[in-house]
Amino acid sequence: GQCAVNITDFLIENCPLLKPVQLLSDIIEAQQSQGTNHVLKHIRAVGFEEEYYSADALNMLANLADGTYEGLSAEGLAGEEAIPVLDGKVIVHSNYYQDFVNSLRNTFDRLELILEGEPAIYIADKYARTFIVSVFDTDNDGYVTAEEAAIERQLYWDRYSDANKVQIADLRELNAIEGSPSQLTNIKEYYMGYRNTETGNQMFYLNTSIEILGIGTNVVKVSQRTCRGCTNLKKVILNDKVEILYGDPFRDCVALTEISDIPDTCYEIGGDCFNGCSSLKSIVIGRGVTQISSSAFRNCTSMESLFIKTAIPPMLGNDAFTNNHCKIYVSIGSGAAYKAATNWSAYADRIYEYDF
Known part of the structure; x- marks a missing residue:
């Protein structure tokens, strides 16, 4: 009453x-x-x-x-x-x-x-819930069960009139073909579903609202400009299967402070990948990387430490650490190789061995 x-x-x-x-x-x-x-x-x-x-x-x-x-x-x-x-x-x-x-x-x-x-499955955001239930709820009882969530469905945000009101979209338990996330103009947190094997090109390009991106359990390719210019992006959650970060997916993400360790499965960090991530202080790169392309960590002005676990120096592009004064930690016994390697030699005075 x-x-x-x-x-x-x-x-x-x-x-x-x-x-x-x-x-x-x-x-x-x-x-x-x-x-x-x-x-x-x-x-x-x-x-x-x-x-x-x-x-x-x-x-x-x-x-x-x-x-x-x-x-x-x-x-x-x-x-x-x-x-x-x-x-x-x-x-x-x-x-x-x-x-x-x-x-x-x-x-x-x-x-x-x-x-x-x-x-x-509980979907916290009421606007996301309305749309997801409309797509996945086959028996029209207002809920999405695990059985319903496992059926492949198209979840295209441009078909939803209230897409601009969604703040949290958690698709991790859904077999969703995701489309047009750029329509989520007020999104704060986005967690991709398990069906995806790559992020979309320009997925959230210049979206100034998003703060957290989780790429899903099966993504192996982080595409170009995935979150380029997302000036409020603070956290990126990778998985343990990522193989490649293409060019500038996180360029100019000036608020980014936290990213998962880049896993051993990753063999390439693309050009301008983290260029301009001026709040990022530290990053860990796994044992599988063979190439770090030009300007990958350029203008990371707050970076204090970069840990790279592979004993064999990856190919390093030009200007990878320009305007970035971080210390570079490499596995024990590999310091000399890094200090002598092409382009790595320019940073020899800040390469240190570290027991991983």
């Missing part, structure tokens, strides 16, 4: 007809706009058994595991129970989000959950 936004304490014991879980869910939903400063703080619900034909109440209950709520003692006193007290049974006859169920079970050991549907 209208008072739900003002409720601070919730205590119902052994009054199952009141449906305390439903009441609690309604209060949490009413206070969603309050964020982590929600008025409701202390909760105790004991002796309930409730049955549902949708997982909505369960989804709301999952908020109680976020650490911003506490419990009440049997006497109604705060400060004696660190987490909300939920002691009863909930039966759900529908599909449900496995992430929420895991969170509830890990937090509330006196809460019994009986689930008769299938686990579904």
Whole structure:
């Protein structure tokens, strides 16, 4: 009711007809706009058994595991129970989000959950969820199960009228043919699906909104200009299968501070790959690299260290470290070879051996 936004304490014991879980869910939903400063703080619900034909109440209950709520003692006193007290049974006859169920079970050991549907994939961003469900939900129940997610589908963002409202697109569990991510003009985080073997050329070229890119588990080629000029990109998550970083995929990503280690499978770092990544402090390159092309780390003005694990100096293009004063760490016993190698010799005074 209208008072739900003002409720601070919730205590119902052994009054199952009141449906305390439903009441609690309604209060949490009413206070969603309050964020982590929600008025409701202390909760105790004991002796309930409730049955549902949708997982909505369960989804709301999952908020109680976020650490911003506490419990009440049997006497109604705060400060004696660190987490909300939920002691009863909930039966759900529908599909449900496995992430929420895991969170509830890990937090509330006196809460019994009986689930008769299938686990579904949770998509946090409501605009991304609307589009993904419209593409993958074959039985129209509002959920995407693992079985539905495994069926190859076309996920073309230019076909979605609210693409510009999506902030997080997590496709990691989807067999998606991805198209037109450039339409995601307000995207903050993008995690590619497992079907892709390469990023698209100019995938997020000059997108000034994106902050995190995860390339997916099966990408082997990071294409040209994947994120060139993405001035707010802070983090890139690679996988352990990448073979080549083509020319300038991350050029002028001036906010980039974190990138996964470049794996041993990678044999080439293309020209201008990280040119102008002026906030990047360190990078690790695996044992498989045979070529680092021209200007690959040029203008990385904050770079302090570059670790390269291969004992055989890769071919190094011109100006690879121009306006970049980082120390270069190579495997023990390979220092002399690096210091004598073509173009590496120009940086001999800052090449050091390192025990990997």
